[in-house]
Amino acid sequence: MKRMRMIKKLALVLCLCIPLLASAQEAKKPVSGWQNLDLKTDSLFGIGTEKAYNELLKGKKHTTVLVAVIDGGVDTAHEDLKSVLWINPKEKAGDKIDNDKNGYADDVHGWNFIGSAKGNVHYDNLEITRLVRDYKKKFAALDTNKLTGADVAAFAQYKKLSEEVNADVAKARQSFTGVNNFKVALDGILTGVGKKDPTADELVKYQPKNTREASVQRTLLGALPEYKTVSAFVEAEVMPAWDHYNEQLEYNYNIDFDPRGIVGDNYTDSKERLYGNTDITGPDADHGSHVAGIIGANRTNGIGIQGVADDVRIMGVRTVPAGDERDKDVANAIRYAAANGARVINMSFGKSYSYDKKAVDEAVKFAMTKDVLIIHASGNDNNNTEKENNFPSRIYEDKSGQAAAWIEVGASGPKNDLTLKASFSNYGKTTVDVFAPGVDINSSTPGSKYALHSGTSMAAPVVAGLAALIRSYYPKLTALQVKDIILRSVEKVNHKVTLVEGKDKREVNFDELCATGGIVNAYNALKLAATYK
The missing domain is CATH 3.40.50.200 (Peptidase S8/S53 domain)
Structure with a gap:
């Protein structure tokens, strides 16, 4: 886990790859x-x-x-x-x-x-990624069919952690795709309306080009009462989600990324x-x-x-x-x-x-x-x-x-x-x-x-x-x-x-x-x- 902040992100309807507003159904915020x-x-x-x-x-x-x-x-x-x-x-x-x-x-x-x-x-x-990278280096020069002693358990752990990372990468990629699709549809709506911050009436009048835009249109209309503007909704919900999953793919689970050289x-x-x-x-x-x-x-x-x-x-x-x-x-x-x-x-x-x-x-x-x-x-x-x-x-x-x-x-x-x-x-x-x-x-x-x-x-x-x-x-x-x-x-x-x-x-x-x-x-x-x- 990273720093223990709960990142607000969109709940994905994965079968459609269309996010829904997670906070729209939340109770009123406390004082x-x-x-x-x-x-x-x-x-x-x-x-x-x-x-x-x-x-x-x-x-x-x-x-x-x-x-x-x-x-x-x-x-x-x-x-x-x-x-x-x-x-x-x-x-x-x-x-x-x-x-x-x-x-x-x-x-x-x-x-x-x-x-x-x-x-x-x-x-x-993430630490699991660094462990996989270390194990990969260790076993690259060994014949894994002839391992003995502690190396047998270490190789089993390597395979277990690799499978976990691969599964998490697949989830992150699927989630990123969903959020990115939402963002693309959203950009299409804003371009079609001709405004960065359309009103609810302007959104209602917009004719969606496909089912994805129709779903995003409904989400925006549901979000406006809470967020007041589309840009506020994008800043609070869409971009944090996009950044979060992109960060996972580019850095957190990427075994080829190692920034430690900066520290020296x-x-x-x-x-x-x-x-x-x-x-x-x-x-x-x-x-x-x-x-x-x-x-x-x-x-x-x-x-x-x-x-x-x-x-x-x-x-x-x-x-x-x-x-x-x-x-x-x-x-x-x-x-x-x-x-x-x-x-x-x-x-x-x-x-x-x-x-x-x-x-x-x-x-x-x-x-x-x-x-x-x-x-x-x-x-x-x-x-x-x-x-x-x-x-x-x-x-x-x-x-x-x-x-x-x-x-x-x-x-x-x-x-x-x-x-x-x-x-x-x-x-x-x-x-x-x-x-x-x-x-x-x-x-x-x-x-x-x-x-x-x-x-x-x-x-x-x-x-x-x-x-x-x-x-x-x-x-x-x-x-x-x-x-x-x-x-x-x-x-x-x-x-x-x-x-x-x-x-x-x-x-x-x-x-x-x-x-x-x-x-x-x-x-x-x-x-x-x-x-x-």
Whole structure:
């Protein structure tokens, strides 16, 4: 999996290769900032952040907490983020000297592990693609009919992964064809009407040239009430879908594409630390900026949104490309954050395969010695992670135990009903700790803009913001104590929710989806923190 954003894309009617508007049948969007509201007073299953500020925190002293956002980049110029960015007090910007002797010159706001003086990595493969490429090189020079020992199992794995990649490529190609056909028909309609943004009346008067144009015409007419203009619909739905599937084919599943030369490191050396550049924004900071805003967007400037925590500094550690993150970079990002003072690390990314889990585990162990609380998104595949892998994971590969100061987060919706579990969210009775708001979350995006995103990527920073809030007002609490407070103070869900497993749909108790059986709650957590022993 890539960064954990749920990409809005068109649902394909594959027999016709004609997309339909996925969001046309969705319920009305919840109010902006609903994740900070309270179920009892606002009828939305937020975490009670505003209630906590109003009733528990007024006049209380607090200290600044450093939160590391390990992600795809953070927009350092965003109007709602620039005032909460970490400024390395020991580093002098622009002098190209490592003033604080940490190995990273000019790391004023953080570090970028997927770039160099040559530029930045934007796109990369999925991990499964990289594994197939490595296996292909390994077995190219061997007689596969005479394999022995470990090579037999490795070759079997190679064949399994190759089949999986080929199947995914076929799906991506089919989906891309469907979206592209829709786009071609749409362009034909706009050309025929003679306008980029025709009105509903003008669309109705247009005579479709074929059944595909007729279907697209109906979709456009259905979309206009929500999107107001055709161009807004195209920007929100059509082009993201087109870009998504094109990206999969060109980069994610393309074994001939390898951008690592841009970084210039010795990729096979997992102990190599000193590489990268200072550009924590990178070529696509949409996801990381959204995550950062949820955690700590300025609450007092009267613009934009309000983050969960009111006294944080955001350290940007750019690690995740448009594709799967690499274990070496994740390990170094965790080490960098922990070594430079982060008290909370947010990791809104994950993947199904791991190339070098040992390197990541060693970095996580280092973070545990630094009293860091790690928050990780559980993933957006509606998988049971007791059965399906989602890396990085807290369980150490060498069987030495697991990271104690780690919280695994699923995503919930705004309504306290059967739909409370976000349909996309991974779950696991023992592998996921808590759920948090992750549907239609409004937050910061590049260019001082704001957008709704959904995903466990959005749920994790809600919890990271809560952890920072607790550590800010109760700075003597350890990472393990903060975790204990968050887990013990959840708002329990005492009704069943819908769980879809393949073609089957059933209603389950919430404690079948996560260890605590509830949604994180800031009000409850801060009340508990005040008396915690």
